[in-house]
Amino acid sequence: MKTTVKELRLILTVDNLDELIRFYRDTIGLETSKEWHEDAGNGIILDAGRASLELIDSKHAERIDQIEVGKRVAGPVRLALRVVEPIAAATETWIDGGATSVAPPTTAPWSEVSRVQAPDGMQITLFATSTLVD
Template sequence: MTDTSTPPVLQLRVVVETEDFDAAVAFYRDALGMPEFFAFADGDGADDDRVAILDAGRATLELASPGHKRAIDAIEADGRESPRIRLAFEVTDATGTTRRLADVGARVVAEPVETPWRSLNSRLDAPGDLQITLFEELLDSHERAALEGFDTDASRTRDPGA
């Protein structure tokens, strides 16, 4: 039996190996604005033994079927296929953040586009050999929950007879 007072998972941490550590830190910490939570460097002066843990706010794990991934790629990136794993960052200004990150070296895969679920999304190739989505919510969570097709119970999201 699970103790409901303490959630079984306390943190999601995505670990990315990057050849150009300094460029990745400059991009994610300095340009995107993720505060450094913790950093470590091996005391022997080895330049390649470093880690920076950046605060990404609230973490979620989005699981998508292959069909849903294709549908998202069609909407967000004009059908250009994304990798199996892609990071998505909620920002307050998707257009401005897209421009700022492009100015510091990210390659824009797709310009910001308004999605059917009312967010403004862009795609970029970023340091760490990652593709990222920037998204700006245009509705609050209550307004989004009222849209057709949104439900928190996966068993009710689709009529099997449809």
């Protein structure tokens, strides 16, 4: 019997929680679903609207990095977030909010994309279109 999954949640353990809340919530625009401040620790759940799990082998990861960045740079985990704004404008906003540019906007075979690194070191691909149905 299969398990029915209703939500995919990526959990990042970070040392600079307040800085990353400002980046992911205030700069990127993820909405707060739940936030807690307790003696046992602090946390926040930010809603990205839709989640999917993309599994690729290292050969395909190398191809993606080559297309998006020009060389292999991502580790085993990279976020990809679809944005509504034009890629160049969103990239600039994210950089102003604390990200660093890994590669400028470019056109990949699947979408217009750009690559940034969040203040926590996480590489993020911004993309414009998705094969998922809205």
